[in-house]
Amino acid sequence: MGVIINIFKLPELRRRVLFTLAMLAVYRFGVFVAVPGVDRNVMSRLVSQQTGGFLGYFNMFSGGALSNLSVFALGIMPYISASIIMQLMTVVIPKIEQLQKEGESGRRKINQYSRYGTVGLAVVQGYFMASWLESQNTPGQMLVLEVGLPFKLMTMLSLTAGTCFLMWLGEQITERGIGNGISLIIFAGIIADLPAGSYQLYQKAIDDPENFGPLPLAILLIVVLAVIAFVVIMERGQRRIPVIYAKRVVGRKMFGGSQNYLPLRINNAGVIPPIFASSIIMFPAQIAGMTGNPLLQRFAAAFDYGNWLYLTVYVALCIFFCYFYTQIQFNPVDLADNLKKQNASIPGIRPGKRTAEYIEFILTRLTFAGAWYISAVCVLPVFLQKDFNVPFYYGGTSLLIVVGVALDLAQQIESHLVTRSYEGFAGPKGPRIRGRK
Numbered sequence: 001m002g003v004i005i006n007i008f009k010l011p012e013l014r015r016r017v018l019f020t021l022a023m024l025a026v027y028r029f030g031v032f033v034a035v036p037g038v039d040r041n042v043m044s045r046l047v048s049q050q051t052g053g054f055l056g057y058f059n060m061f062s063g064g065a066l067s068n069l070s071v072f073a074l075g076i077m078p079y080i081s082a083s084i085i086m087q088l089m090t091v092v093i094p095k096i097e098q099l100q101k102e103g104e105s106g107r108r109k110i111n112q113y114s115r116y117g118t119v120g121l122a123v124v125q126g127y128f129m130a131s132w133l134e135s136q137n138t139p140g141q142m143l144v145l146e147v148g149l150p151f152k153l154m155t156m157l158s159l160t161a162g163t164c165f166l167m168w169l170g171e172q173i174t175e176r177g178i179g180n181g182i183s184l185i186i187f188a189g190i191i192a193d194l195p196a197g198s199y200q201l202y203q204k205a206i207d208d209p210e211n212f213g214p215l216p217l218a219i220l221l222i223v224v225l226a227v228i229a230f231v232v233i234m235e236r237g238q239r240r241i242p243v244i245y246a247k248r249v250v251g252r253k254m255f256g257g258s259q260n261y262l263p264l265r266i267n268n269a270g271v272i273p274p275i276f277a278s279s280i281i282m283f284p285a286q287i288a289g290m291t292g293n294p295l296l297q298r299f300a301a302a303f304d305y306g307n308w309l310y311l312t313v314y315v316a317l318c319i320f321f322c323y324f325y326t327q328i329q330f331n332p333v334d335l336a337d338n339l340k341k342q343n344a345s346i347p348g349i350r351p352g353k354r355t356a357e358y359i360e361f362i363l364t365r366l367t368f369a370g371a372w373y374i375s376a377v378c379v380l381p382v383f384l385q386k387d388f389n390v391p392f393y394y395g396g397t398s399l400l401i402v403v404g405v406a407l408d409l410a411q412q413i414e415s416h417l418v419t420r421s422y423e424g425f426a427g428p429k430g431p432r433i434r435g436r437k
Contacts, residue, residue, distance in 0.1 A: 006417055013178070013416045020177035023169055024188045030072050030165070031065045031192075035158045037151050038133060042143045043069045046136065058282055060398060063189020069133075071162030074125055076185050079167045080279045082117030086110055087328060115167065122163040126156035178416075179409045183271060187405040190398045224399075227377060231403045234373050237266040239366055241359070246343040262335075262346075264363060267370040269325040271404040274378050274397045276325075277317035281310070311382065315375040322371035332360040374400065 008014045034040050047059050047067040059066040062075035090097045090110075099106035130152040136143045144151060166185060173181030204212050240261040336356035345351050349358045378397045 007413060010416060013413070016176070016178040017413075020173050020179065020184065023173050023177060023181075024184065027072070027166065027169055027185055027188060028063070028192060030162070031063055031070050031189075032068055033071050035069050035071060035073070035155055037145050037154065038069045039143055039145065040067075040069050042136075042141055043067060043133075046143075060190060060193060061186060061278065061282075063185075063192055065189075071158045072166060073129065074122055074159050074163045075189070076163070076166050076170065076182055077279050077282065078121040078125060078163050079114070079118040079170075079182065080275060081121055082114045084276050084279065085117055086114045087324075090328070115164075118167055119160060119164060122160040123156055126159035127152065129159060130155035178412055179405070183275075183401070183405045183408070186275065186401055190402055227380065227399065228403060231377060231400060232407065234266055234370070235404060235407050238263045239266070239362060240264075241362065242347055243339065243344050244347060246345070260344075262339075262359075264330075264359075264366055265370075266366050267322075267374065268329055268363075268367065269322045269370070269374075270408070271401045272325050273318045273321035273371070273374055274400055276321045277314055278397055280317055281314055311379055315379060318375045318378060319371040322374060323367055326363065326367045326370075330359075330363060332356040332363065335359055 065072040134147045170181030340351045
């Protein structure tokens, strides 16, 4: 309670927190604004029939917007997909790589290109979404009231506008609120579905006490708490490389001679790999499911949630994006050059090339452990869902996103409090929450 009081004592932090809450409230309100010309009740039944399938998975990341056929049904995934494409192009196209090194102005241009890509992807996905909605009309089930070109154009326009609004909302939260806006939007969508998932779990325990009695429920609760504790430990874990600053004389004063450390996290990529992996693995299934093509549908069926091919591709994508995103965030050569310019060195390691090789060696080992940790957390609940038939909301990806975003948010709030001589979340004698960077 004292932490909450301290948050609202600071005018700047209070404004940022209230602004973030207001923007998230706008997002949750928009989830219930339906696309014109559709029956939401029919769509809700379709999604509930595939709780553990592609529609349920996509509905989770959209915060329930798909089951309501909201203007936010595409969610923020087109923006994430466009960001992935732009980051991949920084490796392939030298001009974009040069933009990335130009600092703030270069990042603005890259973000602008990502926005253009978001609009293009949203238009394409909106068209396939409209076509799929029309294909669901049967004699006993009218999902679309009037099929035809006007409905497709209206759906494409509504879904694209909804995605662009979410993109703008996330950027506003990042700039004027607190935390990463895009991550908080996904976080809010997952959290909003947790009460419904908990109620389903409670109903299952009542309806099927023989197969899902107190003992399996207790085991499941222990496993969930253990996984959360494991995620917190791994997210806060880091390897500290000692760094010594050489002494230098400026005028009559001597500077340097101190010892510090270079913190390298076990999971430098944060929640980006599972989000990127989910976005990529959902996009082909979305296109295949919405076109109605039998060949594409068979291809999508091979990637059904929970089967061996889905798990294999998902783990491979998580590992790839862990290494890829870490390489983008940390360049050992640039880091070694910066240390050399600051007259700093790692004990026992020569400055320059040897320092870069040493940092890259440690970073590769840490990323290897972090990649398998992320993969294990995201895949383990899949087996629990099969054995215990747990509601879909308790997936590993959602758990990792919720815990990771919550830790980031807590760290940013604590940094504001500590800067202004307030106690952190853990109290005056408690440990500080380490940031991601």
